[in-house]
Amino acid sequence: MPHLIRLLPILATLALLWTVVLPAGAWAHAELVAASPADGETVHHAPPTLSLRFNEAVTTLGITLTGTTGPVALPARPVANGTTIAVRLPPFMAPGTYLASWRVVSADGHPVGGTIAFGIGEATASPAPDAPPHLALPWEWAVGAMRFALYAGFAVGAGGALFGWLVAPVPARLRRGMAWAAAGGALAALLSIGLQGALLLAADSPRILLTVEPWAVAAGTSVLWRGAVVAAALSVVAATITRTRRLPAAAAVVAAVGLALSGHAASGGAGTQALLALHALAEAFWLGAFWPLAEILAAEGPGAAPIIDRFSWLAVGAVALLLATGVTQAVLHLGSWASLVGTTHGRLILAKLLGADWLLTLAAVNRLHYTPRLRAVGSGAAGGLRRMIAVEAVVAVLVLGLTSGLTLTAPREHAAPQAPALSAPTAPSLTVTPSKAGWNRVTVTLETAPKEVWVVFANPAAHIDGLRRQMRPDGPGQWVHAGPELAVPGLWTAHIEMLVTDFDLVTLHREFTIQEPNQ
Amino acid sequence: MKPFPATAAMLPALAISALTVLAMAPPALAHVTLDRSELPADSYVRVAVRVPHGCEGAAMTGLRVRIPAELRAVKPAPKPGWTLTTVPADAPPSTTPAEAHDAGPAIKEVSWQGGNLPDAFYDEFILYIRTPAEPGPTLYFATVQECEGGKVTRWIERPEAGNERPPRPAYPVRIVPKP
Numbered sequence: 001m002p003h004l005i006r007l008l009p010i011l012a013t014l015a016l017l018w019t020v021v022l023p024a025g026a027w028a029h030a031e032l033v034a035a036s037p038a039d040g041e042t043v044h045h046a047p048p049t050l051s052l053r054f055n056e057a058v059t060t061l062g063i064t065l066t067g068t069t070g071p072v073a074l075p076a077r078p079v080a081n082g083t084t085i086a087v088r089l090p091p092f093m094a095p096g097t098y099l100a101s102w103r104v105v106s107a108d109g110h111p112v113g114g115t116i117a118f119g120i121g122e123a124t125a126s127p128a129p130d131a132p133p134h135l136a137l138p139w140e141w142a143v144g145a146m147r148f149a150l151y152a153g154f155a156v157g158a159g160g161a162l163f164g165w166l167v168a169p170v171p172a173r174l175r176r177g178m179a180w181a182a183a184g185g186a187l188a189a190l191l192s193i194g195l196q197g198a199l200l201l202a203a204d205s206p207r208i209l210l211t212v213e214p215w216a217v218a219a220g221t222s223v224l225w226r227g228a229v230v231a232a233a234l235s236v237v238a239a240t241i242t243r244t245r246r247l248p249a250a251a252a253v254v255a256a257v258g259l260a261l262s263g264h265a266a267s268g269g270a271g272t273q274a275l276l277a278l279h280a281l282a283e284a285f286w287l288g289a290f291w292p293l294a295e296i297l298a299a300e301g302p303g304a305a306p307i308i309d310r311f312s313w314l315a316v317g318a319v320a321l322l323l324a325t326g327v328t329q330a331v332l333h334l335g336s337w338a339s340l341v342g343t344t345h346g347r348l349i350l351a352k353l354l355g356a357d358w359l360l361t362l363a364a365v366n367r368l369h370y371t372p373r374l375r376a377v378g379s380g381a382a383g384g385l386r387r388m389i390a391v392e393a394v395v396a397v398l399v400l401g402l403t404s405g406l407t408l409t410a411p412r413e414h415a416a417p418q419a420p421a422l423s424a425p426t427a428p429s430l431t432v433t434p435s436k437a438g439w440n441r442v443t444v445t446l447e448t449a450p451k452e453v454w455v456v457f458a459n460p461a462a463h464i465d466g467l468r469r470q471m472r473p474d475g476p477g478q479w480v481h482a483g484p485e486l487a488v489p490g491l492w493t494a495h496i497e498m499l500v501t502d503f504d505l506v507t508l509h510r511e512f513t514i515q516e517p518n519q
Numbered sequence: 520m521k522p523f524p525a526t527a528a529m530l531p532a533l534a535i536s537a538l539t540v541l542a543m544a545p546p547a548l549a550h551v552t553l554d555r556s557e558l559p560a561d562s563y564v565r566v567a568v569r570v571p572h573g574c575e576g577a578a579m580t581g582l583r584v585r586i587p588a589e590l591r592a593v594k595p596a597p598k599p600g601w602t603l604t605t606v607p608a609d610a611p612p613s614t615t616p617a618e619a620h621d622a623g624p625a626i627k628e629v630s631w632q633g634g635n636l637p638d639a640f641y642d643e644f645i646l647y648i649r650t651p652a653e654p655g656p657t658l659y660f661a662t663v664q665e666c667e668g669g670k671v672t673r674w675i676e677r678p679e680a681g682n683e684r685p686p687r688p689a690y691p692v693r694i695v696p697k698p
Contacts, residue, residue, distance in 0.1 A: 030549070031572075033575045033576035034576075055549075112686075502663055502675075503585040503628075503661040503663065505675050
């Protein structure tokens with residue numbers, strides 16, 4: 001009892017602090033009062049700093065700057081000085097439109113965020129088509145090459161593990177090779193994180209990988225999760241494949257799930273991610289079987305027939321799954337026949353389809369011609385099968401290369417259909433013309449006649465939120481805003497605020513896609 | 520000796536809580552709110568509209584408050600330096616004084632104009648209201664601040680599915696049973 005009494009003052013303090021802390025923080029909001037460069041302003045030269053002034057003292061949670069060619073890395077952290085936040089801008093900023101997204105929290109309140117748009121030079125309409133590329137180094141190639149290494153290591157290592165569990169035990173010599181492949185894939189997954197960060201930073205020198213910056217930048221994206229999960233799973237494969245069969249196969253499945261954790265699939269939701277994981281699993285099983293099959297055929301010749309049969313039976317299922325998930329993903333990402341031939345992503349998918357078709361043909365020949373002859377001693381079918389598998393392996397490498405290229409190009413989601421304004425009777429509609437990064441005209445058609453209409457743009461993937469503009473009336477029921485703010489391609493949302501009376505606000509939400517400028 | 524350690528422990532605890540209270544005080548509220556979030560039903564109550572800020576740093580020159588239709592009567596208090604006007608409600612004409620007494624507020628909007636409240640200062644605008652007869656409803660006091668430079672800040676948003684805490688809410692007041 002005496003000990004409890006000693007506790008009482010502490011409990012009383014905690015209770016008092018609780019009552020003080022709990023309600024006070026609930027209603028505070030900082031507001032942006034002024035910015036330099038101002039929202040909507042065009043300056044002739046890149047200013048040395050961006051400063052934001054609020055109506056209260058605030059602490060910065062983060063400031064991100066996005067230009068027409070992608071995110072722009074800021075050389076230093078923002079500095080808070082009472083009610084003003086200032087951040088140094090990079091020394092060279094190409095002419096064009098920039099979006100600065102800020103997030104702050106006032107002394108004891110909610111975080112608040114917003115975005116301002118400003119232009120440098122006279123090119124605020126749209127970036128010059130032959131503007132110097134922002135990237136000093138071809139980081140995209142490095143990312144693509146590392147991704148290819150990852151896919152190859154995944155196919156040989158994880159695929160081999162799947163073969164070892166599902167089809168037949170793999171010869172020991174091969175298992176060591178598969179362990180090395182899986183280890184290499186794990187390393188590639190880890191290095192991809194840093195390379196992705198360097199790509200985002202548009203770094204000038206490969207030495208940046210030795211600093212913490214690109215890793216920290218990439219750590220803020222989903223690339224971190226994919227890299228970490230895949231690396232961990234492939235390491236487990238490498239460590240266990242020479243010893244056992246079930247554990248590396250389970251780790252292979254985890255690695256396939258990890259591959260689906262970032263990129264375009266991630267933005268599509270859990271369903272798209274499941275498609276990608278299944279696709280990766282089926283691909284690993286099929287491609288990862290080439291090496292052990294060739295080896296088993298060399299070692300046992302006609303004696304390999306039961307193994308080949310078992311593999312063929314499983315491979316039919318794997319190929320069906322591969323095709324189904326691949327076609328579904330292509331349909332989801334491309335959205336239209338025009339995109340298939342008209343965009344880089346679409347053409348790569350076509351090429352990959354051709355390669356897959358070629359592989360299927362070879363596999364069909366294997367199954368229909370060579371495999372039945374395998375049991376006949378002296379038919380030479382084993383040798384023929386091995387040669388076919390070698391050819392298939394080469395084609396598979398090409399297809400993997402195409403897949404690496406696919407992941408680097410953005411899928412073209414189809415532009416929102418241009419609803420004809422007059423014949424859209426009931427639903428308020430939003431149209432964006434020309435729906436390409438740069439100068440856009442946003443039109444909202446309403447049935448009601450509000451006093452004012454404001455639109456707030458956001459692009460969650462680019463961390464842009466709270467970009468607020470007032471729309472002007474442009475004919476009966478039509479409200480228009482034209483400007484360069486939609487400078488970043490991707491999926492945007494528009495919150496349309498309609499002031500019906502001075503005291504009544506109705507909000508609508510619409511989504512639309514902005515495509516890249518020169519396609 | 521037992522009471523002594525307890526008291527000794529109390530002192531720093533009290534000091535910490537006092538400092539915390541002081542630190543938490545002024546910049547906490549940026550919204551236009553009322554001084555009460557719950558009102559008793561069937562009562563005459565004095566409420567204060569609390570204005571801690573102008574519009575994005577500009578001084579406030581006018582405040583308009585929409586009177587919720589559920590209130591049965593309202594009388595605004597004049598304020599020195601401000602011109603008080605009311606906008607009558609479009610209510611159907613009532614025949615008897617008793618009906619008129621229960622017909623609802625004859626005013627739908629109250630407006631204080633012409634003053635100057637700098638952003639750094641705080642002020643309250645008083646309303647004397649008669650609450651609805653039955654507890655239960657939530658009333659939303661929508662306000663509009665008009666400021667120097669033509670700036671306007673509206674506190675008129677209602678919570679909706681998917682946006683339970685809008686950034687510029689109309690202040691909600693619950694009607695609770697009369698004590």
